[in-house]
Amino acid sequence: MKSTLIIGAGGVGRVVTHKCSQLPDTFGQITLASRTLAKCEEIAGEIDGPIRTATVDADDPAAVVALMEEVRPDILINVALPYQDLSLMEACLEAGVHYLDTANYEPKDDPRFSYEYQWPYHQRFADAGITALLGSGFDPGVTNVFCAYAQKHFFDEIHTVDIIDANAGDHGLPFATNFNPEINIREITAKGRFWQEGQWRQTEPLELSQPFKFPHPEVGTRDIYLLYHEEMESLCKHLKGIKRLRFWMTFSANYINHLNVLQNVGMTAIEPIDFEGHKIAPLEFLKAVLPDPASLGPLTKGKTCIGCVMDGVKDGQRLQKYIYNVCDHQEAYRETNAQAISYTTGVPAMIGAKMILEGHWEKPGVFNMEQHDPDPFMEALGKYGLPWEVVDGAPFLEQLRQHNP
Ligand code: NDP
Numbered sequence: 001m002k003s004t005l006i007i008g009a010g011g012v013g014r015v016v017t018h019k020c021s022q023l024p025d026t027f028g029q030i031t032l033a034s035r036t037l038a039k040c041e042e043i044a045g046e047i048d049g050p051i052r053t054a055t056v057d058a059d060d061p062a063a064v065v066a067l068m069e070e071v072r073p074d075i076l077i078n079v080a081l082p083y084q085d086l087s088l089m090e091a092c093l094e095a096g097v098h099y100l101d102t103a104n105y106e107p108k109d110d111p112r113f114s115y116e117y118q119w120p121y122h123q124r125f126a127d128a129g130i131t132a133l134l135g136s137g138f139d140p141g142v143t144n145v146f147c148a149y150a151q152k153h154f155f156d157e158i159h160t161v162d163i164i165d166a167n168a169g170d171h172g173l174p175f176a177t178n179f180n181p182e183i184n185i186r187e188i189t190a191k192g193r194f195w196q197e198g199q200w201r202q203t204e205p206l207e208l209s210q211p212f213k214f215p216h217p218e219v220g221t222r223d224i225y226l227l228y229h230e231e232m233e234s235l236c237k238h239l240k241g242i243k244r245l246r247f248w249m250t251f252s253a254n255y256i257n258h259l260n261v262l263q264n265v266g267m268t269a270i271e272p273i274d275f276e277g278h279k280i281a282p283l284e285f286l287k288a289v290l291p292d293p294a295s296l297g298p299l300t301k302g303k304t305c306i307g308c309v310m311d312g313v314k315d316g317q318r319l320q321k322y323i324y325n326v327c328d329h330q331e332a333y334r335e336t337n338a339q340a341i342s343y344t345t346g347v348p349a350m351i352g353a354k355m356i357l358e359g360h361w362e363k364p365g366v367f368n369m370e371q372h373d374p375d376p377f378m379e380a381l382g383k384y385g386l387p388w389e390v391v392d393g394a395p396f397l398e399q400l401r402q403h404n405p
Contacts, residue, residue: 101136
């Protein structure tokens with residue numbers, strides 16, 4: 001019988017556990033392990049089938065290997081935090097178990113997430129005959145697969161990709177992040193970067209922004225901000241003929257105001273300060289006082305819309321496409337007790353694991369999503385809750401002209 005080990009019992013872990021349990025033939029016996037056992041038990045209690053739970057420190061490869069010897073998993077789905085990626089990859093190598101994550105490694109004391117730490121594991125995974133699939137969430141993840149699908153079916157060459165991520169959900173709280181606050185704020189307060197003509201160009205944090213009218217009326221027109229995002233690091237290597245890659249995310253004026261104040265008073269700093277004899281990192285303290293993203297599930301109403309606007313050529317003719325998904329917060333909550341940000345990450349994590357376990361993407365080594373055949377993944381997306389649309393990209397690209405060189 002198959003066995004699956006999921007590590008991390010946050011918002012994404014909740015969705016992955018729900019979704020994997022719906023496919024017992026693929027995932028077999030599921031074990032959910034995390035730092036806090038009570039969180040695993042709460043999630044297991046929401047699911048009809050038997051889910052085993054365990055406590056583990058994912059920073060300790062020996063402890064993870066010991067758990068794997070007990071559970072004997074076919075795959076480890078890492079939905080803890082990016083800080084744990086390398087220790088969990090080491091544990092998988094030691095135990096000979098396939099590995100999957102949704103965010104690339106980032107050292108805790110250096111907010112610079114990059115594949116430079118995980119790509120060098122390729123030969124060791126290849127020699128061990130096991131697969132590591134990196135970034136199997138929505139962005140990174142589905143956005144990479146959208147590009148691979150467009151490359152395979154529509155274009156001879158894709159010249160520009162604008163990845164646009166809208167969360168039009170409203171939780172009614174003054175300020176909250178919709179996934180882990182520490183990881184989220186580290187990402188947003190970093191300098192912006194985009195890839196153009198073979199090199200990275202840097203912007204100040206949230207320096208470039210513009211309004212953008214989304215294809216779904218409930219998402220409407222929103223301000224999008226240019227950020228650095230990790231999928232560009234692999235896409236600039238794997239997309240034939242690519243000349244420019246940008247990533248944009250929506251934020252409300254209220255969110256930006258709160259973030260500016262927090263930053264101005266030093267609450268987003270990661271360097272520990274002395275406080276009454278204790279060392280405290282302000283951002284970690286801020287995380288402790290902000291709402292737990294898991295608590296936003298029942299509160300959040302509205303939709304997300306994430307996709308890729310692409311410009312390129314086919315048979316010598318210019319061609320533009322926009323591929324996107326729209327996900328509803330309340331529908332996601334009804335199915336998995338989690339809001340759409342966790343849902344749009346957890347569903348692709350389940351599908352990526354399914355691709356490996358069913359042999360479609362089982363290939364020894366370390367891979368990004370766009371390096372595999374996109375077709376079975378795209379088919380599964382529609383089937384398991386994240387249907388997608390392909391429309392003419394021209395009117396959307398036209399809107400992005402404001403910041404075109
Ligand atoms: P949460 O903070 O809600 O959950 C993280 C979980 O990991 C918690 O249960 C936490 O335990 C557990 N954990 C943390 N450290 C350890 C450790 N050392 N040992 C064992 N367990 C540990 O985060 P999310 O669920 O929101 O996000 C999970 C991952 O998904 C993150 O890496 C995030 O970056 C990624 N993500 C990816 C997206 C994509 O589209 N690709 C989008 C959104 C998120 P405890 O409860 O005790 O703190």
